[in-house]
Amino acid sequence: MKEIDVPNSIRLALNPYAIVFRANVGTFKTIDGRTVSTGLPKGFSDLFGYRKSDGKMFFIEVKNEKGRLRPDQKHFIETMHKNGAISGVTKRCL
Numbered sequence: 001m002k003e004i005d006v007p008n009s010i011r012l013a014l015n016p017y018a019i020v021f022r023a024n025v026g027t028f029k030t031i032d033g034r035t036v037s038t039g040l041p042k043g044f045s046d047l048f049g050y051r052k053s054d055g056k057m058f059f060i061e062v063k064n065e066k067g068r069l070r071p072d073q074k075h076f077i078e079t080m081h082k083n084g085a086i087s088g089v090t091k092r093c094l
């Protein structure tokens with residue numbers, strides 16, 4: 001399984017229960033050399049969405065077997081949890 005397959009498989013598994021989006025976070029360079037930010041806050045989770053049953057928001061950070069949370073990711077997850085959202089980390093276990 002490739003790295004991109006993990007969030008996609010999570011999205012498919014949650015599809016009956018939730019509306020799920022993948023967040024492309026970070027910066028990139030344009031052809032003419034300008035740096036562009038995606039506009040999402042630092043630490044924003046890889047997947048986010050809401051439960052169909054009650055509209056409750058959730059945020060999921062996806063890591064591989066060796067992946068560790070950066071401080072900004074940990075802060076984001078904690079902040080979302082403190083504000084009533086479901087938030088957490090999942091690790092790929094193959």
